[in-house]
Amino acid sequence: MIYFQCDYAEGADSSILSRLVETNMEQSEGYGLDKHSERAKELIRKRIGREDADIHFLSGGTETNRIAILSALRPYQGVISADTGHIAVHETGAVEATGHKVLTLLNTDGKISASHVREYVKEHYESPTAEHTVQPGMVYISFPTESGTLYSKREIESLYSVTKECGMYLYIDGARLGYALASPACDITIEEIAKLCDMFYIGGTKCGALFGEALVILNDNLKKDFRYMIKQNGALMAKGRMLGIQFEALFEDDRYFKITASAVDKALKIKKAFKDKGIELYGSSETNQQFPLLTDEQIAKLSKDFVFEVWGKEKDRTIVRFCTSWATSDENVEALIAAIEKL
Amino acid sequence: MIYFQCDYAEGADSSILSRLVETNMEQSEGYGLDKHSERAKELIRKRIGREDADIHFLSGGTETNRIAILSALRPYQGVISADTGHIAVHETGAVEATGHKVLTLLNTDGKISASHVREYVKEHYESPTAEHTVQPGMVYISFPTESGTLYSKREIESLYSVTKECGMYLYIDGARLGYALASPACDITIEEIAKLCDMFYIGGTKCGALFGEALVILNDNLKKDFRYMIKQNGALMAKGRMLGIQFEALFEDDRYFKITASAVDKALKIKKAFKDKGIELYGSSETNQQFPLLTDEQIAKLSKDFVFEVWGKEKDRTIVRFCTSWATSDENVEALIAAIEKL
Amino acid sequence: MIYFQCDYAEGADSSILSRLVETNMEQSEGYGLDKHSERAKELIRKRIGREDADIHFLSGGTETNRIAILSALRPYQGVISADTGHIAVHETGAVEATGHKVLTLLNTDGKISASHVREYVKEHYESPTAEHTVQPGMVYISFPTESGTLYSKREIESLYSVTKECGMYLYIDGARLGYALASPACDITIEEIAKLCDMFYIGGTKCGALFGEALVILNDNLKKDFRYMIKQNGALMAKGRMLGIQFEALFEDDRYFKITASAVDKALKIKKAFKDKGIELYGSSETNQQFPLLTDEQIAKLSKDFVFEVWGKEKDRTIVRFCTSWATSDENVEALIAAIEKL
């Protein structure tokens, strides 16, 4: 069986493994205060063009979202998210567990708009009983979104503007950031992202690392005492260097961007194959996740050799997900395309 | 410089690294539902003699304590701990952050006693205003303790008894469990531990893993829906197999017990060297952490070649900690002993 | 100006005030352990026909909901509510502040149905990644609903059934319970309610008390240690007898039911006046809140003499709320009806 089920089915990019082996017997400070973590942060700061950024390495996406959001909100504030946002649906209420409501707006192609946010916030503050409802304190977006779609630079600028206008923060969940930036449809750079939000994270787990996310804090108000937040939430790894070493490997020679670019390239080939076959795709993903709408018969045929995920229903067809990753081989992509052609 | 500062200064036991390399391109289910995690759990269940145990792999000690304790207590309950317990002093209030008070009892050589616990609980329930105070719902002990000391089998039996008597749970923090079990002063086996508590964890991070702890749930009341707890707390790793692979390596051929035994052996040689030199030790540690009381002059001398941690003050001397680990070499131990002899 | 704005604009029913004056210099036990609280509980137990019920007096609705829900859920569970439910929209995220997500279902006339709940819960448990989402642990309904509508006895039976089927609790928010039970459209008695849910509360604040709600716990699983929950949440009043005295007055000679019946009677007269005038009403309220859809001109006219609340928009008309209470006088109702006739 060939897996296109997710982008975390394998271990790590070879550069990471060999680095772990090389450094294994080095002795270093614990809790992320080692030289590898320091150097990885320096590499990221240079790459995003923000020498003033605070960077913290964490183990996973839910952990990162949970701590980042908790650290930014006052007790009575909530975070605005698309109703399809990862924090709204797939984190077992991790944000609520820290005491904060996720305030959902109806998504369009996986996204929310600045005007919708502005309207929501305005309505809150204009209510004579505003204090009986949760105050919006932050906007959360995923880039790319959960369905693989992209915000344009202009859309992110507008969202950032509306947060500044309304005394809120903009936080970008970059679990698959590499796959967004590598897309030909992406019109924003990581340097620009680092100027257009208060916090974002560079996803490692789904982009070639064994595990690990790099949380980048840009707004000075959010920097103070962040390591206390990490420790209190059980997320300060004793051997923090494991995270530093991985991001060091990923941010040397732009490896992070190369391996994700290769994955997107493969996903777009698969997309083209579906389209050429006349098979419609759900949403407008131009990244490493593609969502064809298949008939039961087509699913049965493809399931013989390939593993992929059922995503939802759309009338008489099923939305499924094919995912490429840094680990997807050309052979597997060719095999899939051949199978699609035969549908 | 030679490090005796802690037991998490290096990477991982070689068996783990090579296993990670070998399995890297395997494709597997995410979130710990892979075959390596399954096999690691099976190995542990066999080793502890409890086929009925539920086992979950988590990343670190604070994370494990936080989730385990939260999952077991009612909102108004607290957890009894020695005042020196890790949860009471070195986890940035992680337990309180989940809403639960840590109820501290004065320690004796790092430990608390069943009779002290019984008296505390009795006093709580006898109070006419019991509901104005936090109800004790669990007893937390570390084995070995934070100062390297050991509970005897009898002491653990008594603590377990008192929890059953009083409607509480007994939870054992085994961050350094391997070093306890390997001590010649230890009179309890892991199979016995697995019969004398409701939950305990087998520490990986400080005992040879890159990271990872194996939480063992023995009491049926505590098993239900535990994976929800893990996910909600941001601790369900997408590539959960990383944890499975490590514990698989550690529990094949008792590797976990061999590497920790070697560390304890070295620590006891260092202890003997201090004693032979007439230097007193703080507490009665027979495990991999040793706490000599040194003069400023002795500290100055040893600091030239060795890194170790300052632990506290005792009149005119300073308590310092020397730590061995699975990674400590014979040469380094010999060098340290030679230096001690020259003090 | 004549107020029809809400049902908490005045102080308390005269029976309460005189009782407070009479008992003022009595000396009694604190924290609700006094004889008035005991007698009030006894009166309620008799009236609802459940001698086994545990009853606790609390100060307000949000406090009661917050504590009741927190006490019943496991950390990873959420509570199902109509999207218009008070806990979902008007409690500043009080439930989320205790760590629990409110899981909203689209309302129909302010209500949710058993079949909708069943479908939602089924979908949760059938998902292969159920643990990545919040587990439904309770169903919350308001009776009457926020828009004054009523569940039928059959609907409540069905909701109760589905909770038992799915291992959940049914909790009924009775902030305005008196007004529901007094409605001619109500086909369920308080004795029946006390057999068809796990917990409910009898609202005092909006039904004639200075403040206070009587939480009735029927399911034995939810009874244990409840006073700890109250104290921890800052809701155990030192002079708890204030609550007992009020409910004693309200449950002697069915005063609670008489004063709310009078309010509903007045509200239905107002409703009839609107209908007779050809003015449509929003929803199907048969209780003390009525929601006519008015034109701007009609609002301007009525605003000269009456205070009422703007509720929402419906195309070119505005939904407003007229509320009667135990304190509404016949004269005021007549004045309003006269004004409606002149619209």
Add this chain to the structure above:
Amino acid sequence: MIYFQCDYAEGADSSILSRLVETNMEQSEGYGLDKHSERAKELIRKRIGREDADIHFLSGGTETNRIAILSALRPYQGVISADTGHIAVHETGAVEATGHKVLTLLNTDGKISASHVREYVKEHYESPTAEHTVQPGMVYISFPTESGTLYSKREIESLYSVTKECGMYLYIDGARLGYALASPACDITIEEIAKLCDMFYIGGTKCGALFGEALVILNDNLKKDFRYMIKQNGALMAKGRMLGIQFEALFEDDRYFKITASAVDKALKIKKAFKDKGIELYGSSETNQQFPLLTDEQIAKLSKDFVFEVWGKEKDRTIVRFCTSWATSDENVEALIAAIEKL
């Protein structure tokens, strides 16, 4: 039986009850936005000499402490308190339930000192692993303390200084504030208190009100959005005017200070009677609570006619508490003194 058990055994000062009766049928805005609440705040602002103070009325002490502390701390911060502080021992972990650790310092006569606080905070920040421990963010003191003792003006000045020095807040729990200010041993005024802390509350429940505490926020940083905090914690009373009316009555013509002065006067007479009889008192209380150390025989004798509370043990004698209040009559005091003389 004559009660000296506590200061909340009766209802309310007559001025309050008559005011409640007079205003009962007034119609007013809900949620504390009424004119009585406004006027009560104005009276308090004038009396404390701080026109800039934000004032909020809450129902009880635990509720007030819980919300005040939660609103002021960052998630990883704790609150320093005497080990005998109400929040440390008698609120069922209410502060921990909001996620914050209570950091206890050993008390001296119920109090903590500025130098002890400074030392504690210094040690925290000097630790190389500060972030592994809870950061102190606030100092909590009770005035008078739980054992009736008083801080001098100089002590409060020093505590306030140390909080400013160390970036913390000073919060004063004034559950029995009236009894402190009325003591001949008190050398500080309410105007001075209002200049020497960031927040304090004026206790109503134990000083003549049916219920209610007035939280006074002095530091601008703590004022923003406080009503959201109150509502989220279930503490925003629908008929908030009940609180306003009571504090209006208490702060007209200094009634609050007169009724508490009378209680202290009576307590000191009782204290003198014990002393004259050669009976030692625990602590140095000069307020409305007195703690004689009695033999079993003395307790037996006094228990025939009087109700009082057992407080603790001191060798062969028992510490008991006699409490006066605004409601204590001269006759009862005389009867008690006569009984003491006959011991």
